[in-house]
Amino acid sequence: MQYLVSSDEMKAFDKYTIESVGIPALVLMERAACATTEEICRRFPAGAAGADCAGRRVLVLAGCGNNGGDGLAIGRILREHGFVVEYVLAGPREKCSRETLTQLAILEHMGVHVSGTLPEGSFDLIVDALFGVGLSRAVSGFYGELIRYINAASAFVVSADIPSGIHADTGAVMGEAVRADLTVTYGCIKRGLVLYPGASHTGELICRKIGIVPAWKPSAYTFEPSDLAKLPFRRPDGNKGTFGKVLVIAGNERMYGACQFAALGAYRMGAGLVRVLTAPENRNILMQAVPEAIVDICGEEFSKPLFAEALAWADCVVIGPGLGTDGRACRIVEYVWEHAQVPLVVDADGLNILAAHPDLLEGKRPKGERMVYFTPHMGEFSRLAKKSIKCCKEEMVSSVMSYAQEQRVILICKDARTVAADQTGAVYINTSGDNGMATGGSGDVLAGILAGLLAQGMHGMEAAAMAVYLHGLAGNQASARKSAYAVMAGDLLEALPTVLTEGGDGRWV
Numbered sequence: 001m002q003y004l005v006s007s008d009e010m011k012a013f014d015k016y017t018i019e020s021v022g023i024p025a026l027v028l029m030e031r032a033a034c035a036t037t038e039e040i041c042r043r044f045p046a047g048a049a050g051a052d053c054a055g056r057r058v059l060v061l062a063g064c065g066n067n068g069g070d071g072l073a074i075g076r077i078l079r080e081h082g083f084v085v086e087y088v089l090a091g092p093r094e095k096c097s098r099e100t101l102t103q104l105a106i107l108e109h110m111g112v113h114v115s116g117t118l119p120e121g122s123f124d125l126i127v128d129a130l131f132g133v134g135l136s137r138a139v140s141g142f143y144g145e146l147i148r149y150i151n152a153a154s155a156f157v158v159s160a161d162i163p164s165g166i167h168a169d170t171g172a173v174m175g176e177a178v179r180a181d182l183t184v185t186y187g188c189i190k191r192g193l194v195l196y197p198g199a200s201h202t203g204e205l206i207c208r209k210i211g212i213v214p215a216w217k218p219s220a221y222t223f224e225p226s227d228l229a230k231l232p233f234r235r236p237d238g239n240k241g242t243f244g245k246v247l248v249i250a251g252n253e254r255m256y257g258a259c260q261f262a263a264l265g266a267y268r269m270g271a272g273l274v275r276v277l278t279a280p281e282n283r284n285i286l287m288q289a290v291p292e293a294i295v296d297i298c299g300e301e302f303s304k305p306l307f308a309e310a311l312a313w314a315d316c317v318v319i320g321p322g323l324g325t326d327g328r329a330c331r332i333v334e335y336v337w338e339h340a341q342v343p344l345v346v347d348a349d350g351l352n353i354l355a356a357h358p359d360l361l362e363g364k365r366p367k368g369e370r371m372v373y374f375t376p377h378m379g380e381f382s383r384l385a386k387k388s389i390k391c392c393k394e395e396m397v398s399s400v401m402s403y404a405q406e407q408r409v410i411l412i413c414k415d416a417r418t419v420a421a422d423q424t425g426a427v428y429i430n431t432s433g434d435n436g437m438a439t440g441g442s443g444d445v446l447a448g449i450l451a452g453l454l455a456q457g458m459h460g461m462e463a464a465a466m467a468v469y470l471h472g473l474a475g476n477q478a479s480a481r482k483s484a485y486a487v488m489a490g491d492l493l494e495a496l497p498t499v500l501t502e503g504g505d506g507r508w509v
Helices: 007-021 025-043 066-080 098-109 141-152 198-202 225-230 256-268 280-289 304-313 327-339 349-356 358-363 378-385 389-394 396-407 442-455 460-482 489-502
Strands: 002-005 057-062 084-089 125-129 156-160 182-186 204-208 220-222 245-249 273-278 294-297 316-319 344-346 372-374 410-413 419-421 427-429
Touching: 002 007, 007 025, 025 066, 025 098, 025 156, 025 182, 025 204, 057 066, 066 084, 066 098, 066 125, 066 156, 225 460, 245 256, 245 304, 245 442, 256 273, 256 280, 256 442, 256 489, 273 280, 273 304, 280 294, 304 327, 316 327, 316 442, 327 344, 327 349, 327 358, 344 349, 344 442, 349 358, 349 378, 378 389, 378 396, 378 410, 389 396, 396 410, 396 419, 396 427, 410 460, 419 460, 427 460, 442 460, 442 489, 460 489
Parallel strands: 057 084, 057 125, 125 156, 156 182, 182 204, 220 427, 245 273, 245 316, 273 294, 316 344, 344 372, 372 410
Antiparallel strands: 002 220, 410 419, 419 427
């Protein structure tokens, strides 16, 4: 597990480390510079070996804050490895932080000139140290000119802590933003480095520990391959009842594939039994496509006894994929919403119906503590939250957190970076997966994977995060085999067994 911090959390951790733990800011700065220099020298081995680096020109662009001080120290250490380094201070000296003034004084004591204007010629390497995690307004003026200069250069670009111009919380581009080849971030990964569009500006992401001590456990996190150890234990003496029963209520006469993908997702994830309630037109197709499943039909006449018996049978319920939004579908969703006592996964048309009938959300819930999971894509979440898609994207983490807390659900909002949150304020930001997964049926597979985990006893955010992470790893596997252009929902199901047996590859995607 990797924690992902907000700018406020990072500032608080810095403050705590300096003032309470007692590690001076200049020590942290020096360690950050050493860590970054090590990463640079790994990529420029001639410099690390002390060979003649007269041709290796480095430009350090430093701001006035401590991020600028990091950059000045990086340049100083690179000089020790034989690089030819030039420096530009982007702002007035009187606005520099105390630590950055100290770094300037050290360079001046060494006879180094720090310029206020861009030098002539080209460079092999540019160190971007203009802005750190504190940026809160759009970049303009000379700073914007410097960022455009960096992006137009042919040099290898290394950003210290975060690419300048990227919002540390949201990943938004604040007017202009550096496109780095490598970002070395310090202490903890900032949310904006993994959320888009910030993730597209980060390049290769390396997190180096420099002595910063977190004052508390951050609220946001992401999974990595070692977290697959949290998968539900498979009892050696278990049977199909041991591993749970999933009820899938899905599919109108035009959408049999939705219930097929959800059912197969649950089975591939380890559920013992899967039962499908669907339109009569889908029965024969499903019995051939998923012969392991129990298939029941519900026609135009809504049968309360059928649904009551099915809900009593299930350990987990999925409702909504391909269900439609007509009167029959609305009656089904209303009944299940009011009577399901087991973990409930609401997806696709189930969410659209709830968004169109907010009275269901407000009043008709069964007594007891069942867990409810919403799995909307961005359009569905926009309808639920009554906010524009643009607003939901720009404020994704805060919007998902707020909705989960208000509605007392676990919300999994699917996007290029899927975000999940629960009513306690915990946030999971997924870093597996790729754009090959942007294909019809992908979300139905996720609903099935989540249901399979819930049926086996996982619950809460752990189940939500694991489902999303596995779903993304399956997407990575499928794209690696067939290319992102060719991936279809069925390919995710084919890739899932490999992910479960071999694990992930540990890449930041």
